[in-house]
Amino acid sequence: MDGMTEPTGLPESSLSTASSASASASASASASASASGSASGSAASWAGLPDWEKRFRAPRVSLPDWAEDAPARALFVSNATGTYELYAWDRDTGGQRQVTDRPNGTTDGVLSPDGEWIWWFADTDGDEFGVWMRQPFAGGPDEPAVAGLAASYPAGLALGRDGTAVVGRSTEEEGTTVHVVRPGGLPVEIYRHRESAGVGDLSRDGTLVALEHTEHGDAMHAALRVVRLDGSLVAELDDTKGGTKDLGLTVMGFAPVEGDGRLLIGHQRRGRWEPMIWDVASGRETELGLDLPGDVGAEWFPDGSGLLIAHDFEARTELWRYDIASGRLTRLDTPAGSVSGATARPDGSVEYLWSSAAEPPVVRSSTGAVVLDPPGPKAPPSVAVEDVWVDGPGGRVHALVQRPEGAAGPLPTVFDLHGGPAWHYSDTFAAGPAAWLDHGYAVVRVNYRGSTGYGREWTDALRHRVGLIELEDVTAVREWAVSSGLADPERLVLTGGSWGGYLTLLGLGTQPDVWAVGIADVPVADYVTAYRDQMEALRPLDRTLFGGSPEEVPERFRASSPITYVDEVRAPVYIAAGLNDPRCPIRQVENYVERLAARGAVHEVYRYDAGHGSLVVEERIKQVRQELEFAARHLPSATGTRPEGG
Known part of the structure; x- marks a missing residue:
């Protein structure tokens, strides 16, 4: 289940591509200059708010996506009205307008290459x-x-210059299907398989479609197939064949040059993600051999002469330009912190969305300009992170640590576990952790095994002992936090969303004497029921992680399911769950809650009318307020006295 983060409308990858985008990571994000202020409110009301609420309410924008053949036309997402919605931006005139307006928000959108249509x-x-x-x-x-x-x-989804669309779909009945839709015509199916797959990109001339698929049964490591619009095969690339395993590929985009069939892809042949150019006609593979230690993503510069490189290493991002003719790598000047998205513009400049744990996000340009500045008050800054490395059973574990300014330990400490699991915490601005800091808590965010950004072996380490492996790394960091004097061992809060919520409930049951309070947002609570009810595309990932389905490996699902240990839970538990969540469905949460209630365990459940998290600012603030109040009610005092009912 993809990591649930604060809803910024931003793709989780480091680079944004205008030519095609999957529905889960497409154009997104920001605020309209004309939309003033459900998010920000009046100046008077803003002045009376606590800083933690201001960080949620402050207008935010994503990195604008732009139309390939009309680069002055852009699309972004914003919370300017209090709900994250899509906005159109004419960069020539400066005009902006809100495109979508729905109660639960909208973040998935794509511009057609000519800029005439917003999908x-x-x-x-x-x-x-x-x-x-x-x-x-x-x-x-x-x-x-x-x-x-x-x-x-x-x-x-990929859109062509002549109006052709390539649409990927997933349903329980059909598995994954891909359809070509020509202007005025009906959809023609060109691909179908039970395992997960997706549309990667459409070539500039509209003749070739790049697909990612997992027909080999390993949902963590995709293979690539390039087909014509009639579905006939052009080329295949599968790094899981020939005795290799655990080597994935991903589509980064066709060359932006007419008649150029080169495809930029990502591979893991050297133990991390890095780019390679694959000529699908000749089969020639050109590995770049970049001397960078972390994971590397890339996109083409619009003239095809170079690549924009995003280097993610130890929770920070660097941007580089790679010149294809000379092989020269040139560093772009970006501040220390993280880049959540970047794109190269036709004039050769680079625009990127930057933030750090201390400084709110801003869309910058390599020219030094601020590209898109949302109207209204700015979010208050927060506290910088410290890097901590702890020896764990599977290697060194990286944690990002924040403590309230001027505070001395031992402190009540929140262990915040990220979703994914294939994701990682980085040095980025986040209103959720900042809220805990404002209330006197230290915050520790652990990039446990399964996290991206630390090499392929670290990401792939979860198999068969799902959840339990991650908690071993959390334990190592927790022991450091207590022994270092940072954390009060009697006042430890375990929390997270999505996969982090799953780990929270699993940790409360398998480590009942460690945690004082548990707070789980949209979690997996009963893994077998979650497997049966979740969206079709996620089941192959679970089969890959566990080595089979619940019927094939029931003992593994039982060992890794929070409901197995629900009778051992001692800490008060708060759970927030979306009634329409397709990733962590509500029925399996109710099963877990019923077991808690049957034994009289202290718990609260908040059910809300949305899916896997909320895109509504007020709803998110409400949830964070409830979590803060729950922890305050049930945490022991500094002297170790637990409140009545805790």
């Missing part, structure tokens, strides 16, 4: 099951973007 994905109340709609860039009524395709979960 956006319409689900129902956050359930991620729906259809693509489209709207003219200049404004006008929404209309179905594709006739003849029933609702589904999205599995990628």
